[in-house]
Amino acid sequence: MRYAIVTETYPPEVNGVALTVQGLEHGLRARGHAVDVARPRQRAERVGASHELLTPGLPIPRYPGLRFGLPVTGRLIRHWRTARPDAVYVATEGPLGWSALRAARQLGIPAATGFHTRFDEYMRDYGVGFLEGPALAWMRRFHNTGNATLVPTRELAGFLRDRRFENVVQLSRAVDTTQFHPGRRDQDIRTRWGATPDSLVVVYVGRIAPEKNLDLAVHAFRAVQAQRPDARFVWVGSGPAQARLQAANPDFIFAGVQRGDALARHFASGDLFLFPSHSETFGNVTLEAMASGVATVAFDYGAAREHLHHGVHGAAVARGDDAQFIREAVRIATEGATRDAMAVAARRAVEGLRPEQVASDFDDILQGLRTGGRNASTAMA
Missing domain, CATH: 3.40.50.2000 (Glycogen Phosphorylase B;)
Known part of the structure; x- marks a missing residue:
């Protein structure tokens, strides 16, 4: 054909x-x-x-x-x-x-x-x-x-x-579960981010643009940081909102656009993935985070509705409930054993895709x- x-x-x-x-x-x-x-x-x-x-x-x-x-x-x-x-x-x-x-x-x-x-x-x-x-x-x-x-x-x-x-x-x-895999975790990358093996790294991956609802990610991280002062927030991607975010948040780490194996290493080197967008038709990054063994907080639609079970792989929050999104981010960030169990379960959930x-x-x-x-x-x- x-x-x-x-x-x-x-x-x-x-x-x-x-x-x-x-x-x-x-x-x-x-x-x-x-x-x-x-x-x-x-x-x-x-x-x-x-x-x-x-x-x-x-x-x-x-x-x-x-x-x-x-x-x-x-x-x-x-x-x-x-x-x-x-x-x-x-x-x-x-x-x-x-x-x-x-x-x-x-x-x-x-x-x-x-x-x-x-x-x-x-x-x-x-x-x-x-x-x-x-x-x-x-x-x-x-x-x-x-x-x-x-x-x-x-x-x-x-x-x-x-x-x-x-x-x-x-x-x-x-999702390519061979490329996106927990084994891609890279301590050298985490060290460049200023993170020790025990530090909490929060990751966002995607376009840095207004339609991604990024202010919510900032608010959620600041709430996490109040409980985990060692936390780092890594942004992977680029877009028209980056300059404003970077100027307002000099402690954030902007890793730029990553592709292929480099992207997989960035995903797997995080501990918590925040995806605050409410305008996706799907959201491939949700599956990529799960395949990488990273607990995820997202709104309950698109890929999250199809694959992310609330309380098992992370949190699937009712769309528009920003306060709950922040609460779930803080809860998962501060409960290490829960977060580790979610990471393992998330990986298993997408292995058959x-x-x-x-x-x-x-x-x-x-x-x-x-x-x-x-x-x-x-x-x-």
Whole structure:
């Protein structure tokens, strides 16, 4: 089979969408399929790989290093006439994504879309809450143009169906438990952070941006620090809110963007992972923390709703209950035996999540679209 993936973010960009899309691409290749990728040309990039179609793009305001693709419907039509895919997966809702849906429709190629980002909730985080409804309507129009909308959780599938999104299909997520592993714990890294083997290291991993609700992480850590003065707070990632946070909190450690094994070592070298975001469609970092053997505090939706059992692997807090989030962070931080037991249980909980199974399910969905939905229907949540 030949598949095409269209995305406006892709490694070396580091974010959940880019890494998820790359994982899906690699999974299809491992199953013996040919996969073409259409994406914006990244900064200083002249040519892509032989299977890549690079398109024009522009920087995303307030997100240095990320770009969105410009419309290229005609170019995609010409390209796919030459190398026609059996099905197309459109991962992002930008101008390039719209072009892909138009091209696929004109050529009669089935297309699935991926619902990766709650742009409607971002409107509140950036001070334009009045656009939340129009943003959701725009997203509904985009996704309903395709033949199926892929989502990572049952909760999100139900939410979208209730809001008139059509043909919603659940495609679960997994985590590489070989890469993310408690054995990656690195005392040399902890020493650079000023932490002894007995110190408490609190970690945040992700974009350092307003939509991540980061002020709550700061408040939670300060409450932890009042009980554990030896605690260190390590931030892994980058983003537009970093300068403000760094200036206001000179004792915080900003480790920058980490990838691959380095990211795995940073995760496993922490003792408590705080994930205060309330605008994720899933939150891959929750699974990565659990696989790394790190007790986690997150809100009870997305990956936490699917996999993080409250009181067993950490704390899954009712969304919006900031006071409880802080209390749970303090409790787990100050109860060493409880925290250690949660770390072991968290690792065990995700050991059965296999990326190979996700690739197989993704393959079945795309083949089902090509054959008129027979296989895709079996994946409906």
